[in-house]
Amino acid sequence: MHVPDGFIDLPVSAASGAVAAGAVAVSLRGARRELDERTAPLAGLVAAFIFAVQMLNFPVAAGTSGHLLGGALAAILVGPYTGILCVSVVLLMQGILFADGGLTALGVNITDMAVVTTVVSYALFRALVKLLPRTRRSVTVSSFVAALVSVPAAALGFTFFYWIGGTTDIPIGKVLTGMVGVHVLIGIGEAAITALTVGAVIAVRPDLVYGARGLSAPLKLRVDGELVDAAPASGPVPAARSTRKVWATGLVTALVLAGFVSFYASANPDGLEKVAADQGIDRKTEPHHTADSPLADYGVRDVDDARISGGLAGVIGVGATVAVGTGVFWAVRRRRTTADTTTATAGGNV
Structure with missing residues (x-):
């Protein structure tokens, strides 16, 4: 769903750039x-994993393919704010x-593929987790x-951008129907990839899944006839060894x-490309600035x-993204540590 240059006019593109910049700033905090x-370090790995899986277009309908967007996966694994940064x-x-994707x-x-997908998916995820039994499943x-x-939801987001700033005169109803219809099918692939990845990580290290935090009840001890939380084990596992x-x-x-599986990805246009062509x-698509x-x-x-x-391109992309x-x-993380140290020092001097 990477929008190229020329689909959306410059005023709306500039306004969306301001929204994206604000969202990134809030997410950094x-x-x-x-x-x-x-x-x-795992957050950098999540970004690289999303880059890799986005190269694996899968067929969803006659002449159309889809690929992972990654907002839900990133938000559940490392948190919604960090998830927005990963996809960005x-x-x-x-x-x-x-x-890939106009400058x-x-x-x-960023607003559509990072912010919309992450906010919508994580809000729904938290609501479902509260309603369902507190289990890994x-x-x-x-x-x-x-x-x-x-x-x-991201398809609706693009439709909104096109409605207010599209550069071609196409009835918005046709855009809405085409975008939502094909992206519901793509969503099934997204859901399968996300659930399989989250389930695999939970199976081996549930403590590293942000969305699974708090699922395990603390150990209870009976003291003087009352149940109290047991003290956590002393000596945390070193970060380098634990991850x-x-x-x-x-x-x-x-x-x-x-580097290897991407060669077998579907060559059909993705959902946005197919709808745009149809x-x-x-x-009015413009040549990419880094073509x-x-x-x-x-x-x-x-x-x-x-x-x-x-x-080679895939390997270089994964390496660059993880770096x-x-x-x-x-x-x-260092800014948080510095801020915490400054606060502690100020508190000790009071």
Whole structure:
């Protein structure tokens, strides 16, 4: 659903850019409360994993494909504020390095694919988790439903942007019907990928899933005839040892998906591309500003073998995304640590 340059006019694109910038700023502050020494590097890995899986277009209807958006997955794994940042990092890397998604439309893409999907999915996820029994299976089921709904929600978001700033004169009813119809089908694939990933992480490390926090009841001890919470075990597991295996497994998985499996992805246009071509939305599409990038269209320039070219591009993309994402989240985490230290020092001097 990457919106290219030319679909939405410049005033609306600029306004959406301001909205996206505000959302990222708020998310940077909110992510400080979500990230700790263990989850900061994992957030960069989540961004890289989303980048990799977005290369795996899957067929959903005759001549149409879909791919993961990732907002629900990121929000459930690392938190909604951090989730918005994860998807934003992915979109930025795709736009700059791979000419995927317009640069003037970056605000539209971040607002729609990062903010809308994350907010809608996480709000629904939390509501479902509260209603269902407090079990790991409930988290997986809730993640499936939340991810399913997030994709047509993003389709509605694009329809809204097109309604107020579309550059072609197409009846909005046709755009709405085409976008929502195909993206409901894509949402099923999104839901399956999200639920499988969340379920796999919960199975091995439920403590690392943000959306599963608080599911385990504390151990109770009877003291003087009353049940009280047992004290937590002393000596926390070192962060590097506690997450190393998960991080390494996730990175290898992302590299394999982007570097090898992506070659077998569907070549059909995705939902937005198909609707745009069918309805004439793409008549004023503008050339991408980084169309001459050596990695444009997810291939390495001057590498003739399509399999090798696409695989190298995928590996480079995963590496770049995990590096940039990890750097961003470590910086956010360090600012929280600095702020906490400053507050503690000020409190001790009072």
